Amino acid sequence: MGNECDEPLTPAGRLFLQPETQQIVHCAVGLKNPIDVESIKEEILKSRLVEHPRFRSLLVRDHNGIEHWRPIQIDINNHLITVDEPLPDGDVGLNQYLSGLSIQSNGLSVEKPLWEIHVLMSHNCLIFRIHHSLGDGISLMSMLIASCRKLNKPHDLPTLQLHSSNSVVGGGRGRIDLWKLVVTMCFCVIFAVEFILRCFWIRDRKTAITGGAGVELWPRKMATATFSLQDMKTVKNAVPHATINDVLFAIISSGVSRYLDSRSSNGLQDGLQLTGLAMVNLRKQPGLQELSNLMKSNSGARWGNKFGMILLPVYYHRSNSSNPLEYLKRAKAMIDRKKQSFEALFSYKIGDLVMSTLGPKFASYLNYRILCHTSFTISNVVGPQEEIMMGGNPVTFLRANNSALPHALILNMVSYAGRADLQVQVAKDIIPDPDFLARCFEDALLEMKEHVTLKI
Structure with missing residues (x-):
């Protein structure tokens, strides 16, 4: 009992x-x-x-x-x-x-x-x-x-600059609202069908970064790619209404393309889709903005696991483009469609329904299938942008990663005090050189920044 x-x-x-x-x-x-x-x-x-x-x-x-x-x-x-x-x-x-x-x-x-x-x-x-x-x-x-x-105010909690998710439908009247509603419903249907197909049938083409069933048990290696947040903001400002997340996915798309260019023995088709699985916070008010409330046991549903998944396609392109900002423009267009689709909320609700009706074993099976049918995992957590200390000892960096998955490539980014550290975790028998892959990501951002600087 x-x-x-x-x-x-x-x-x-x-x-x-x-x-x-x-x-x-x-x-x-x-x-x-x-x-x-x-x-x-x-x-x-x-x-x-x-x-x-x-x-x-x-x-x-x-x-x-x-x-x-x-x-x-x-x-x-x-x-x-x-x-x-x-x-x-x-x-x-x-x-x-x-x-x-x-x-x-x-x-x-x-x-x-x-x-x-x-x-x-x-x-x-x-x-x-x-x-x-x-x-x-x-x-x-x-x-x-x-x-x-x-660090500079020892009695004060850190502050975090988080952006609330934008409302997908609303903000206007009449035909504008109706048109947004129609577009949102179309994207909802498209991405819901895509999720279901990914669970059971559709999978990415095999490349030099492909994992699969059982890869979560393979030995791991890890490297760190470090970015300046100011560099990311410089690139972001070059494309109207772009976000730091758009820049991140542009870096991933460009960096993976660079890596595949150097490691693939057979030619890959330009434009080949590689699908990432991203974790998205679903809290209406990001929990980090109200630290004390979030940590209370009676603070409601904000504590715990409240996130959805979205499928994020990036595309392989040979690293000879004269305009590296094309990666950012493609990433922004893709993420803008995702924002209109409610895909993260849909995945969360479906997962909750499956857990409640069919149990954790079947829900785990579906999650495992979608991991096996995609190419990598990505998460991005915003940390404090001023220096902090723990027990009076100044903090020099914050980094995060998670246990191995069927993916051969797992990417976890945390920003802190003007920089962002991307942990590049790999199955070492598939990707033996994570340090080189980390440099591919770093070089991708530097190339975009240099292109923007030359244009100014």
Whole structure:
């Protein structure tokens, strides 16, 4: 029998416990000064992390096999893992360690709440490992940032500049509203059909970055591509109404094309579609704007997993174009159509319906199928744009990645203090050179920036 204090998992939480879709989020926090382990323990014990019920609960199953959260007393020593052995210097050593954590078989013990913190003494780095059933990227970033303070104002919480999603229908009257409604309905039908076809039949053509069933179990490698947010804004401003996300997908399209140009032994058709799977926050008010409310147990549905998926096609083009901004124009046109389609909301509602009616096993099967039929995963989480500190220690970088998926290429970007770090995680037997691929992404942005600068 269950305990009366037990709380059932959400449908999304149950989904992330299935073997095919089991996911752990890793957030690496670089610190400027050497780490005092005892002070870190004290900071954690008084942080928002241990205040939240999810982080003080054990995963249990009742006699019917249904998962519940059961509150327990936290022993911080069970969650803090100190790594004293030296690692290779710089990003090489950190990414090597993260790659080992990202292998599917390297999970979290169910004998304690599903999170832990690794302290890399040689790199002055904390790695938060948090099971995806506890929350999505927005929820987990809010938990992390709520434990930090501004570097120049030690008593103030960090501020974040997030943009609310634009309303797809409305803003005008009469024929304009009717026309927008018709266009939106058409896009909804088109993308809904595309999602269904992707689950069961349609898949990307095989290329040098293609994964597939079982690839989530393969060894991983990781590299970091670093971008200046000012450079991204310079490129964004060159195309009317473009966004940073448009620039990101232009970088991915151009960078992947560069990589395939150098690695494909047989010629690929120009314009070949490679489909990415992007995770989109569905909160009406982004949770990071109200950190204290989001972290309260009675704050409603904002905490947890509330995101949808959208299919994002990028296209291979030989790297000989005289105008690199064509990648941005194509990315903007594609994302604008996605914004009108309600595709992310549709995927969330369908997933919720499938979980409620057919159960997590079938929902996990559908998610796994769509992963196997696409080429890469991409997520983008906005971090604070001013410098922050954790426990009085200045933060030098924020990075994130998740456990391996059937994709051979997984991209996770986090922005912080004027720069954006893109973690490039690969199945190393398919993409043996992630550092070169990361440079392809960096060079793509620099080429666009140089083109814009020469035009001015």
